[in-house]
Amino acid sequence: MDKTIGENTAHGHQANDHTHVHEPHHTHDHHSCQHDHASGHSHVHPVTSNLKVAFFLNFCFTIIELIGGVLTNSMAIMSDAIHDLGDTIAIGSAWFMERYSEKGCDDRYNYGYKRFSPLSAFITSVILIVGSVFIFIETIPRLIHPEAVNAKGMLLLAILGVTMNGLAVLRLKSGNNDSINQKAVMLHLMEDALGWVAVLVGSIVMLFADVPIIDPILSLLIAVYILYNAFKNLRAILNVFLQAVPPKFDLETTKEKILKIPHVIDLHDVRVWSMDGSEMIMSLHLVVEENLSSAQCKALKHEVKHTCQHLHIGHVTLELETLSEGCKLVK
Structure with missing residues (x-):
């Protein structure tokens, strides 16, 4: 299964001992900048x-x-x-x-x-x-x-x-x-x-x-x-x-909706903050089924980000992993 990191954050807490296959860097950054720019002008x-x-x-x-x-x-x-x-x-x-x-x-x-x-x-x-x-x-x-x-x-x-x-x-x-x-x-x-x-x-x-x-x-x-x-x-x-969790963020609702997405088993290391007090930013680890193809991983990430947008989370960073990897960040 391809393991993917969506976007790098300033915290660096996504890094661990796992081996990852990244998306093309220029494609992802272009999308991210476009999103931030459009989001800024929209509100x-x-x-x-x-x-x-x-x-x-x-x-x-x-x-x-x-x-x-x-x-x-x-x-x-x-x-x-x-x-x-x-x-x-x-x-x-x-x-x-x-x-x-x-x-x-x-x-x-x-x-x-x-x-x-x-x-x-x-x-x-x-x-x-x-x-x-x-x-x-x-x-x-x-x-x-x-x-x-x-x-x-x-x-x-x-x-x-x-x-x-x-x-x-x-x-x-x-x-x-x-x-x-x-x-x-x-x-x-x-x-x-x-x-x-x-x-x-x-x-x-x-x-x-x-x-x-x-x-x-x-x-x-x-x-x-x-x-x-x-x-x-x-x-x-x-x-x-101080990057405190925004008051309007509902962790339980977010977990519930993401866990309903096909191939998602669990999620952990959820971090949420805001750049300006309005738009929320989130990073998380998703535990997914074994042996997913690249196309399935891509579709899964798209579905998660789409779900988060409906929860007013404008910028999402994902890391996909399987149960066999045994992530050290699991609490």
Whole structure:
């Protein structure tokens, strides 16, 4: 029987003492690169489009905020404008790196550039955490010494802020919900939208009553909410970099479907991870019947990969072996 290794991974855990007959290397790599490239454009492109819209919306509103802060003489709005400027830089970075992540695989990055997407999400989340800490630092003194503000000017800017940031959040929500990068940016914009909701509520109250302490209280509550979600998103990003098993992977279902394929006796050494938090990658050893022909091995591999695609596993590495080989990796 021909023993075949489908695709080499970066882990090298497929290597063992067995003798293998490989597929033609150029044919396999060409297919793999085509798959990665097509896969990237099938679900990443809408993300870059959404990030582009979010970037320009945030950039334009930052300019409006800076002008509005000067006209209303409001340090709160000026501080938020500076915060939004940081958001704009973060979104611009996310947009650039998401586009970069769409590149197909090459000699330097065999799995393509998809890791640049969670890298951007990591940077965005760190900026978000720093921004939230800055809000704490600026807001706590105002709890002790509340400052008077131009309530009418704040109300007008708050309405515009809620509208602009709300549109950006809705645009991102309409895209790929599996993109960690998009989630991080959406969290940025949600923070801004909620912040302006707080400003809106506070400005309406302050139009009728002199209670400026409302603004810092709402700001602190929003900062706590954003910090919680930022750390949650950061944990998901770190799991991608540490190659943890993706949460949406169901090992039992995967085993059940693969074992139903003709000539498959058992499977072991199943490894699953993700490059970008969206598409899953899997390698495994298949124990198959003795004396299968090359054509049967080829058909078997095709059937396994086809089954895995229906389970949202886009990249599969296979090693075929028989019971007589006695694989050392069997647990």
